Amino acid sequence: MEKISRRTFVAAAASLMALSQSFIPWREKEAQAFEYTPPANMPYSKAREEMNQLILRADRPQVVKVCENVYSAVGFAFATMILVVTPDGLVIIDTTESMSASKRVMDEFRKISNKPVKNIIYTHFHPDHWYGTKSFFTPGINVIAHNDFVKEAKLWGSMGQSALIRAAAMYGLFLFDDSMRVPWVTADPSVVAAQLKWEMPNPEDLVWPTQTFKDQYSFQIGGITFNLHHAPGETADQIIVEIPEYKVVCPADNYYACFPNLYTIRGTTARPVLEWAACQDKVIKMEPEFLVPGHGSPLTGKGRIKETLGNYRDAILHVHNLALEAVQAFKPIDEVAPQASLPPHLSNLPYLKQYYGYIPFCVRNIYHSYVGWFDGNPINLSPLSRKELGADVLKLAGSVEKVLEYAEMAQKEGRHQAVLELCEMILTNDPKNRTARLMKIVSLLALGKATDNSPAANYYTTFATLENNKL
Ligand SMILES: [Zn+2]
Numbered sequence: 001m002e003k004i005s006r007r008t009f010v011a012a013a014a015s016l017m018a019l020s021q022s023f024i025p026w027r028e029k030e031a032q033a034f035e036y037t038p039p040a041n042m043p044y045s046k047a048r049e050e051m052n053q054l055i056l057r058a059d060r061p062q063v064v065k066v067c068e069n070v071y072s073a074v075g076f077a078f079a080t081m082i083l084v085v086t087p088d089g090l091v092i093i094d095t096t097e098s099m100s101a102s103k104r105v106m107d108e109f110r111k112i113s114n115k116p117v118k119n120i121i122y123t124h125f126h127p128d129h130w131y132g133t134k135s136f137f138t139p140g141i142n143v144i145a146h147n148d149f150v151k152e153a154k155l156w157g158s159m160g161q162s163a164l165i166r167a168a169a170m171y172g173l174f175l176f177d178d179s180m181r182v183p184w185v186t187a188d189p190s191v192v193a194a195q196l197k198w199e200m201p202n203p204e205d206l207v208w209p210t211q212t213f214k215d216q217y218s219f220q221i222g223g224i225t226f227n228l229h230h231a232p233g234e235t236a237d238q239i240i241v242e243i244p245e246y247k248v249v250c251p252a253d254n255y256y257a258c259f260p261n262l263y264t265i266r267g268t269t270a271r272p273v274l275e276w277a278a279c280q281d282k283v284i285k286m287e288p289e290f291l292v293p294g295h296g297s298p299l300t301g302k303g304r305i306k307e308t309l310g311n312y313r314d315a316i317l318h319v320h321n322l323a324l325e326a327v328q329a330f331k332p333i334d335e336v337a338p339q340a341s342l343p344p345h346l347s348n349l350p351y352l353k354q355y356y357g358y359i360p361f362c363v364r365n366i367y368h369s370y371v372g373w374f375d376g377n378p379i380n381l382s383p384l385s386r387k388e389l390g391a392d393v394l395k396l397a398g399s400v401e402k403v404l405e406y407a408e409m410a411q412k413e414g415r416h417q418a419v420l421e422l423c424e425m426i427l428t429n430d431p432k433n434r435t436a437r438l439m440k441i442v443s444l445l446a447l448g449k450a451t452d453n454s455p456a457a458n459y460y461t462t463f464a465t466l467e468n469n470k471l
Contacts, residue, residue, distance in 0.1 A: 066248065067290050070083070094294060117136070250291075251283055281309075387429060
């Protein structure tokens, strides 16, 4: 193999990502030779090219007038913040993850109405829907959420640091260069991409619910009715808000304009997928003229909403059924998951692109929600670790160099998962092997570049930069 210097490698890696050399903070050590030339060209996939076009058009914070008296602040933060004006005061639905963003939004809302805020509704416990409250909260405002809000928030907190690391990797928060981060893009009805604005609030800055309910809760302000329905889906404590006089439904995170994150790689307990699908029918029955989701732009028109939510439900059920059929047919999930996809009449819809939820990940988790971690194959009861299997592979190959040579060939063929598996086998046995680590970094970057799924792209790229710190 051709020997190349560290400097050459840096240049190649930088051009590989079509980004500046500052893309990766290579440590300033003496130049060191090693036997490896990264492939020169690893292009974006077609879907990712389309996504990149969406991202270019995306960053436009705006307060969207949904209808008379209802407004949604889109693009200021990761989630939306919704304003409902009644004759006697305001109701705010969700407050974003960021106090600076919610303050900006409230300044905009104040141009629309200076009436007092009466109630705040939290659609669920995810931080992007309530960490921003403190910026405009005054004592006396009623804060309404589901009974399980606090329990779910604490359950998430009990995962400790790993929850934060995984979430930060998935949203690209560790990536110091904005151009490395892939925002969550939705394609319909208008483009929306918003970066998570993570400000790590102090515990005393969190405003917890003052009132909770179990199945349904209704109240009126100024003659306007707010029906709050428990509707498990993205989370178990999810609630949707129906405002019949305005013909508005806020489906929270049970609808957003891309394939739903039925499983999230930041790690959660199994999400109630069937109830998530059922929620779409529940909303359709309410016959809203306006649908105002927790992420992205509002959707208008009874017929359009019905069709969209119907397709959304069908897509969720299709993916659920793929997993259940695999369980029933005793099929290995490792073979089923990578092939899993929607039928063309659904997969071509702009609001079912896998920019956020990714079907192979979802199928895997639904499968395991039925049978647990064991797939039924006795080989998998006590599998070898990568280190143990790696020791055998290295012995079989005769030398580490042979394995590296093979990995290099696999990398040139674009088989990056194989490269990762082989490099991991080497690194678990020889953590100081620089070539294996560099190859691993390049394949992580290539996978991050090729996927059209934003969480996966950020996760691969984040771990490529973390690996770099170990060089
Ligand atoms: Zn959300």
